[in-house]
Structure formats: structure tokens, C-alpha cells
Amino acid sequence: MDTMPWLTLVIAAPLVGLPVLALWRSISDDAARWVGLGSTLVAFVVSIGMLVTFETGQAGLQMVSKHPWVESIGLSWFVGVDGFSIWLVMVTTFMFPIAVVASWKVDHQVRRFMAVSLFLETVILGAFLALDLLLFFLFFEALLFPMYYVIGVWGSKRRVYAATKFLLYTMFGSAFLLVGILYLSVQAADQLGRPTFDLTLLEQVRLSTEQGRWLFLAFFIGFAVKVPVWPLHTWLPDAHTEAPTKGSIVLAAILLKTGPYGMLRFNLDLFPDASRYFADAIMVLAVVGIIYGAVVAMMQSDIKRLIAYSSVSHMGLIVLGIFAFSAEAIDGAVLQMVNHGLSTGMLFLVFGMLYERTHTREIAELGGIVHATPWLAGAYVIAMLSSIGLPGLNNFVGEFLVLLGTFSVDRVLASIAIVGVILSAIYMLWSYQRAFQGPVSARWSSLPDISWREGALVAPIVVAMLWIGLQPAPVLERLRPTAEQVSQRLIDDAPATDIAADGPAEEAP
Amino acid sequence: MRTPIAYFLVLSAILFAIGSVAVLVRPNALRIFMGVELQLNAVNLTLVAFSRMHLELDGQILAFFSMVVAAAEVVVGLAIIVAVFRRTATTDVDRASVLRG
Amino acid sequence: MIDVIWLAVALPLVASGANMLAGKRFGGRGAGHRSGWVATAAMTASFVVALGALLQLLSLPAEERTQVVTVAEWIRAGAVSVSFDLRVDPLSITMALVVTGVGSLIHLYAIGYMEHDARPWRFFGYTNLFCAFMLALVLADDFLLLYLGWEGVGLCSYLLIGFWSDRPEAASAAKKAFITTRIGDVALMLGLFVMFMHFGSFEFDTVLGHEGALPEIATGTATAISLLLLGGAVGKSAQLPLHVWLPDAMAGPTPVSALIHAATMVTAGVYLVVRSHALFEVSEVALTVVAIVGISGALYGGLASIGQYDMKRALAYSTMSQLGFMFLAAGLGFYPIAIALLVAHAFYKALLFLASGNVMHGLDDEIDVRRLGGLRLDMPWTAALFAAGALSLSGLPPFSGFFTKDAILEVASHDGVVWAYVLGSLAALVSAWYIARLFFQAFMGERRYQGHAHEAPALMRIPLVVLAAGGLFAGIVLAFTPEGRLATFLEPTLGHIEEGHAGPSTATLIAISVAVTLAGIGIAWRLYRPANEARWTSFPEREPGMSAVLGRAFYVDALYGFVVGTIGLRAGEALSRFDRTVVDGAVNGIGRLTTWASGLAPVWQSGRARRYALSFLAGGAALLLFMVVRI
Secondary structure: OOOOOHHHHHHHHHHHHHHHHHHOOOOOHHHHHHHHHHHHHHHHHHHHHHHHHOOOOOOOOEEEEEEEEEHHHOEEEEEEEOOOHHHHHHHHHHHHHHHHHHOOOOOOOHHHHHHHHHHHHHHHHHHHHEOEHHHHHHHHHHOHHHHHHHHHHHOOOOHHHHHHHHHHHHHHHHHHHHHHHHHHHHHHHHHHOOOOOEHHHHOOOOOOHHHHHHHHHHHHHHHHHHOOOOOOOOHHHHHHHHOOHHHHHHHHHOHHHHHHHHHHHHHHHHOHHHHHHHHHHHHHHHHHHHHHHHHHHHOOOEHHHHHHHHHHHHHHHHHHHHHHOOHHHHHHHHHHHHHHHHHHHHHHHHHHHHHHHHOOOEHHHOOOHHHHOHHHHHHHHHHHHHHOOOEOEHHHHHHHHHHHHHHOOOHHHHHHHOHHHHHHHHHHHHHHHHHHOOOOOHHHOOOOOOOHHHHHHHHHHHHHHHHHHHOOHHHHHHHHHHHHHHHHHHHOOOOHHHHHHHOOOOOOO | OOOOHHHHHHHHHHHHHHHHHHHHHOOEHHHHHHHHHHHHHHHHHHHHHHHHHHOOOHHHHHHHHHHHHHHHHHHHHHHHHHHHHHHHOOOEHHHOOOOOO | OOOOOHHHHHHHHHHHHHHHHHHHHHOOOHHHOHHHHHHHHHHHHHHHHHHHHHHHHHOOOHHHOOEEEEEEEEEEEOOEEEEEEEEEOHHHHHHHHHHHHHHHHHHHHHHHHOOOOOOHHHHHHHHHHHHHHHHHHHHEOEHHHHHHHHHHHHHHHHHHHOOOOOOHHHHHHHHHHHHHHHHHHHHHHHHHHHHHHHHOOOEHHHHHOOOOOOOOOOHHHHHHHHHHHHHHHHHHOOOOOOOOHHHHHHHOOHHHHHHHHHHOHHHHHHHHHHHOHHHHHHOHHHHHHHHHHHHHHHHHHHHHHHOOOEHHHHHHHHHHHHHHHHHHHHHOOOHHHHHHHHHHHHHHHHHHHHHHHHHHHHOOOOOEHHHOOOHHHHOHHHHHHHHHHHHHHHOOOOOHHHHHHHHHHHHHHHOOOHHHHHHHHHHHHHHHHHHHHHHHHHHOOOOOOOOOOOOOOHHHOHHHHHHHHHHHHHHHHHOOOOOOHHHHHHHHHHOOOOOOOOOOOHHHHHHHHHHHHHHHHHHHHHHHOHHHHHHHHOOOOOOOHHHHHHHOHHHHHHHHHHHHHHHHHHHHHHHHHHHHHHHHHHHHHHHHHHHHHHHHHHHOOOOOHHHHHHHHHHHHHHHHHHHHHHO
């Protein structure tokens, strides 16, 4: 038996460089960058160790470690990993070094920037691994502040507005979440005799139908803002647009995933009955988000806003998959969380490179860039193709599974959601045409093409995209047992009347 | 024959009232400070008086605490007043309202 | 060779990767640039592999001629399980040979055609990638892998149409092609979903049944799946109502038009229908719809072709018309004839495109027939080759069109499907008309262009000669009668098709069909012969009457443009405004409300210490009073 406390190590790993950054105040900018990169790489290596230790084929939690922390209120350091969280951890540790290098050219308060980044990585990893609800909430809230600073200090023009909006909006959602957690804990104290926030214990708390529904809603709102589920999405375009490249990458690739992850981990697990009750309504919201996000994305004149709205659309698909409950859909939804991290992360990454050269986000000001920077444009095309779900690249697998899984549950919603596939092609290709193609313009004719440093950033993502697109088995086989377990609990263990009422219609013989 | 408690309380009330008025009507920080001292001592008097009535030491102990806190407060307070005076050349508290929300 | 059939896909794929990543360093100048030769060599090698597989297949008894090669697992999640399985059977190997054979010739031609391009390696990288995806499409053993190829060829089509992306019309056409076909692809994907709901699998054997045994499926479900698959086919094969992208796609380099938009990709829809014929056959409705789509495409494309002055656009509509014939054949249940026409069409339409590519090459990209004319004088080879293509297409015996296209009409008549015969004959008349028109206008008469048109170099003629041979004689070799060689070969996959005996005899039908073709040519000669030149060269840009309607292809494109460009854009803008003002407005409104409410608070926050003291005192007093009253 492996006794390494892998998960605690993973969470702590990004912090290795923090003392250096905190104490050595006169550190040179370059050294600070290297310390930042080094620490994120350490985290990546440690997470590989975790991945290797992970036992494929098991549905339940693994590598669990639990230590009482504040016993009087029942808080404990309780971490564990399963088929869902392991991939979110991997995508986090994978994207962070890339995000750090993408911000190599930040030259304003570099030491603080790196320190904040490392702290951010730790709390995000903590949020993905915590199994104690209060611990989760601490991480979930703590990640707002580094992000607030990343946007507010290193962002572009309207950064303070965007950062404040981001902070207040998500805190608004978290307030509901906190109330829900506390209420649940009080119930647990009544029924189990002592206060606890332990997820595995809280699962056993008996709730009346009413209580379950209210708690579900409280949790759901908390996570829905983070996703963001339509119509709680408007903080996202502002935050994405104003954030520096690194902020956008982290926000899109990783931070948004805490929302659907929370739904999957807590909503479905703690309130299965309420989940079934609200599933239809949430799926409708998700489909509205898919179409709405895509249509609004089409109309954006600012590329970063466009990508942000495309995220609204894609995240809608993930929520749709989660609440379709079928094993394929949940498989697809989790895979899609990883995929969206890669593809949208790469879109922001490549656009960030372009922005460093052109200093504009306006589509109308760009145009004809492809001739000056064919490799950069090529990288953008790959990210774009992944984003629109071209088979052979990563997004297709997830998208297909979600839609297929949804189709088996609700044909109408799946058929509407699939229109998003067309719309995504429209807004992506249209913006590509306007920003990259067209006559060679004198203004951009001498842009330098991609550098080796930038190429080294793009290459691993492309490899990961192709790998997931063509050989998703290593991801799916670790994910599948957990997804099947969750799906089974929600579909098969439902009261008999539910199946008759909501189950898929019988096929004609 | 002991002095009835009411005497002490009345005196304490008078002192407290004088202190309060001083705090409320004088703009000068030093005078306000004196008013506060007066209020504190009025309370101390009450504490000691009740302590004597109940023949317990709790009240006196509390009075000591209160004196120590008052002393500390004087130090901090005077330091602030000096700092403000250096900056604005006035001890008028109404002029030092830049920290309002 | 069957075991290594994956090489047929892998070779172009590897060559494509090499060209795209390192093609610049391959060296060589102009037509000597090695990237083109690498690409052509990969295609030829792929052709050899396919040919080897064919020979091996022929050595097997007919009932063993379906081989499946598993390469790797792809997706396994929930109940879904899909592998990279390649299927070698008569149908797939026929398609693979067309793709690799015609593909090799077009690659060879493209070396010459692209000699002046700044980045030929990129072009060849894309075309090789296209061929790899196309081969994956035709060799796939399940619908999901087919879908991978399906989308992949769409991508390459996008990249290649927009190859000269500095031309706005090329970039627009590329986008239009991708999005329009994607509408069809979504239908296809929905079809896959329904299929999966019913069969729990995407594999051909499970879905389509073995050995001609029909799959067990309710008619309604089969109709749903078939029509959704047809939706995908209509998008990819540019049939009504998703045809609008094909004419615009001619903005790409001409070899691309020949390879993708004539010989291979656009035929994928026909292949899909033929491949899934077992499903279509369950549903009478689905087959009828296929036939209707086919005949309307054949007529519409043919008529629209007449109105085009741009040679390539005319050929594009002609492709649509020919694909319509293929769909018609499939809809009537004559799958081998559809495939025979597909093969023959791949040859002669590629030939026609490449011949017009020679014209563009020789005349600085001039392609408007009103400004051509008399090209036979300067470009005798090209003129002869174009004539060969035109003859093949028009349906004069003994050339391919006659044995394939007119065979469809013959079997339709024998089966007693009179409407198909009559309308099909009309479409055949139109076909002869438009192709003869193109030849008369561009190659006959006197030169209407300035300067000298130079004949294409040998590199660009040799592949055409091979294509011409194929185009002229593929029909007679493969399908001398409707039950000819190709049909026999395809029997293990497509089953044996019995021809009916209704209607006039074969000899009568042949006579009618030759007469119809000659009539079409005659009409063309009457209208467009050099003597009448003035009538059609002097048309202003917007011609009146019927020719305007034909020229604008019955205004379908304009209608779509209005719906998408005006209504769609307005709706999008409205929604975007809604998002900004209502949804985000509500958020910011709440923020502003909070700010305003907190603006009321400073009354208490005067910063005046004595006021604080007073309120403190008052509060304390109030508290005391409260306690006194309570007690």
C-alpha cells in the first residue's frame, strides 16, 4: 500500500516557491519567474505521481486522508480523489506552468504576480480535492482573492470594474452555498450527535423533501454563478476580457470548472432526489445557455469577449451532461471539463500571443494576419477546431458523449442543444475570417511569427488535444467507474414512479 | 454607619454627566480627552462603591483594569493627537473627519 | 495487403504532417519543389496499397470479401464502444481506389498548377490530409469513424477553399462551405444518436445487418435514421436545399475543385446512402425522398449550370446535377449504377475541372466564357481533353455517361418509375446542353481574349490524358450493362439487383436517350455557336429574363443570404443588446442600487467624533431606558 499522502502533497506543491518569493524581496524579475515556473512544474510532477498511484477501475474515493482540524465545529483536513477530480487536478497542474510562461512578459510587480499565482494554484487544487464541505468552502472562497488581484492589478483598462464585479458576483453565489453548508451541518449535528462537514457522513443525513430541495437550490446557486449558468453569466465576459492572458487561461481552463465539479460532487451526491426533481429545469437552462451564449458570441466585436461567450455556451453543455444523469453524458461532461480547459485555455493563450504583438482585441482592427504569422494562425486554427468539436480532436469526444447521453434522456433538448454545434462553427469561423484572413494589411505585415518559447507552450496542449481526441481511453477508463456509479445512483435507485414518469420512452419493437 | 451607596452613585452620575458634556460640546481634542477621563473615573467610582457594598473585590479589580486601560488609551490617544496636530496644526476634532466612510 | 490497409490512410497522413511541419525545408523551386512530389508519392503508394487489397479481395470467394481490420480502440464510455476498424469490402475498396487513383493524378497535376505559389507545402499538406480523411471515411467500419472522416474532409475542404485567404471571397466561400455542410452534419449526428438508441452500436454489421439480411427495425425508426443520414448526405453532396456552398467553393485552387468538389468529397453523401442502403430499404418513404432529392438536384443543377458564365461555377452546378443522378439511382434502389456513375464521374469531372484549370493557368486566371473563345487554337491539347470530358458527361455512346447516367434512366423505365424516367431524361437533355455550351463558348469561335494563351506543360497534360481515358471508357469497362462487371463485384455488399421489364425495350430506350443527348447538343449549338456570339457576349452584368433566373440559380442563394445576413444578424444583434442591457443591466442595476443605498449611510458617518459620541450616548441611554421599562 502506498502511504504517501499524495493529495496533501499535490495541494502543497505549488507553495514550494512561495517562501522564496515572500521573503526575498529584492529578487530579480527573471528569478521570480523561474521560481514561479519551477513551483508549478513541481506541482505537475507530484500530480503525475498521484495519477500513477491512482487505481484504474475503482469508482470510489482513493488516497483519502483525514485529519481532524477544528474538532469543536467538526472541521477536518479531509481530502480524497476519484475519477472526476483526478482529471481536474491534472488539467490544473498541466495548464498552470503554461499559464505562468504565457505571462513571462508581465513586468509589473513580478514577484507578487508569481506569488499570487502559486497561491491560486494551491487553493484551486484544494477545492478539487477537499471532501470536507467547510474545507471545500474555504478553498472555494479563497480562490476568489488571488483571482481578484490578478484581474484587478495586472488586467487591462477596466480591470477594477471587472475584478470587483467578479468578486461580488461570485461571493453573492457563495453566500447561498455557505448557508446551505451550515444548515446541512446543523442537521448533521442533530442526527449524528456531533457537528461535521465530512461529505461521506453528510450523505447519510436524512432530509425531508422540502429541505432537500431548498438545500439543493442553495448549493446550485453557489455553483451556478461559477459555471456560469445562464442567466448568471455576465461577470464572465468582463472578467475574461480585462484579465491578463494568464488570468484568462486560469479562469477559463480551471476556475470555471469548480462550478460543474461542485454540482457533480455535492449536488448530485447529497441531494439525489432534489437533483432528479430539478434536472429538467436545469437542463432547459443549460440548453438556453448553449444557444444564447453562441448567438451572443457571434455578435461580439472583441475576441476575448467572443471566447468568453463561447465558454458560456460550452459550459452549458457540461451542465446539460451532468443533469442528464446517463453514464455517457456524465462521462462526456467530465471529459468536456478537461477539454474545455484545453481548448479555451489555448484560445486565450494564442490570442494572448497575438495581443502582445498587436495590442488590440477588436476584430475590426485586425485582419490579414495569417500571411504574416502563419504558425500563430495555425495554432489558433487548431484551438478553434478543437473548440468547435472537430472529430479527432478532444472536444468532439466529450461533446458527442454528452449529446448522445442527453439524447437518450430527452430527445428534444438534445436536438436543440446540437444546434450549438452549428452556431459554434459560425462564430468561430466568422471571427477567424475577419481577424486573420483577408487582404494583407500593411499595419500587420511585419508581425513576428511564433517564437520558440511560444511554440513550446502551444505544443503540449496540441499533443494533449490530439491524444484525447484519438485515444481518450486512458482518461475515460479512470473516469468511467465513477460516472457509472453516480449515474446508477441517480437513475436506477430512483423511486419506481419516477422511472415511469421521466424515464426514456420505450423503443418501438 | 456607612455612607449610603446612593451618595456615591449620584456623585458618579454627576461626574459622568460633566464628562459627557465635555466630550460633546468641546471641539478641542485635549478637552474631550479630559472628559473621557472623567467618564472613566466616574465609572471607576461606581465600581469601587458597589465593591464596597457587596464586600467583594471584583469591582476593585475591574477598576484597576479600567485604570490600566485608561492609561494605555491616554498614551495611544495622545500620540494620535500629536500626530494629527503635526499634520494639521489643529486639535479640533471636527476638522479631522477625512476618514468618514 | 488487406491487413495493412491502414497504410492507405497512414501514408497520406504522414506525408501531410511532414509537409505541414517541415515542407518548407524540402527544397526545390517551382514545380521542382519536393513537397508536391512527396505528396504525390504518398498518394501513389496509398493507391498501390488499395490496389493490392483489391487483388487480394478478388482472390477470395465472393462471400468472404468483407474483411475488417482493427487498428485501435477509440471511445469507450457508458454503453458506447467504438474502435478504429477499417473495413475492406468491394464497396469500400472501389471508393478507396477512386480516391487514391484520381487523387494521385490530381496531385501530380497540382505540382504544375501550384508552381507559382509561395507555399506549396501547405497546399500539399492539406490535400494529403484530405485524402487521409477521405480514406478513413470510405474505409470506416462504423458510423462514428465515418463521421470522423466526414468532418475531417469538411475541414480540409474549408482549409483548401480558403487557401488563398487574402482574397475575401475565398475566405467567405470557405466559411460558407464549412457551415452549410455542418448543418447537414448535425442531421447526420442526430441520425447516429437515433441509431445508437436503437442498435446500441455504430458498427456497420450491427446496424446494417449481414449478407443482405435487413436489420430488424421498425419502419418509423428506420425512416427517421435514414432521413437524418440523408440530411448529412445532402449537405456534403451539395443537394437541395444545402447546395449553396458548392458554386462558391470554386474560389479554391482548381485542383481542389477537381479533387474535393468533383471527384471525392462531394460523393461521400452518395457513398453514405449506398452504404446504408439496408436501412433505407426498410423505409419506402426514405428511398422515395432520396429519389426526389436526386432528381430535383439533377434538374436544378443542370438548369443553373446553363446560366453560368464562370466556367468553374458552371462545372460546380454540373457536379450537383450529376450527384443528383447518383442519388436518383440510389433512391430507385440501383446502388451499383450509382457507384458506377460515381466512378465515371470522378474521372471525367476531374478532367473537366483540370482542363479549365489549364485555361486559367494559361490565361492568368481568366475563367469567364464571355472573355474566352477560340481556345482550341492556342490550347489544342486542353481543348481535346475538355472535349473528351464533355463527351463522357453528355451521354453519347460508347462513352461513360451513356453506360452510367443513361443506364439509370433505362432501369427506371424498366422498373416502371415513369416520373423518374421523364424528369431524368429532361435532366439528361439539360446536361448535354450545358456541357456542350461550355465547350462551344470557350473553345470554339474566335479568340475573345487578349494576349497569348500558352498551352499547359506536359506535367499538367499527362494526368489529364489518363483521366480522359478513364472518363471515356470507365463506363464501358465497368458497367456495359446495368448488371455489368462493377455490379457483380459489388454484389457481396450491395446485394443482387433485379431489373424490371416494364416499359419500352432497351433498344428503344437507347435510341431515345441518344436522341435526347443530341437534342441537348443541338440546342447548345443553335444558341451558342460562334455565329450567335454577339447575343451572349454582350449581356450586361445583370442579364434580363430567364438567363438571369438561371444565372442566379433561382435566387436560392440570395434568399439564404437575406435570411442569414439580414434576419439572422438582426436577431443576433437584438439578443446581444438584450444581454448587455437586460441581463447585465439587471446585475449592474443591483450594484447601483446597493451603492445608492449605501450612499444614504454617510449621514451617520460624518467623521465627526463628537457626533459619534452623542449617538453612542443616546444609544446607551436608550438601552438603559429600555431595560428599566422592561423591568
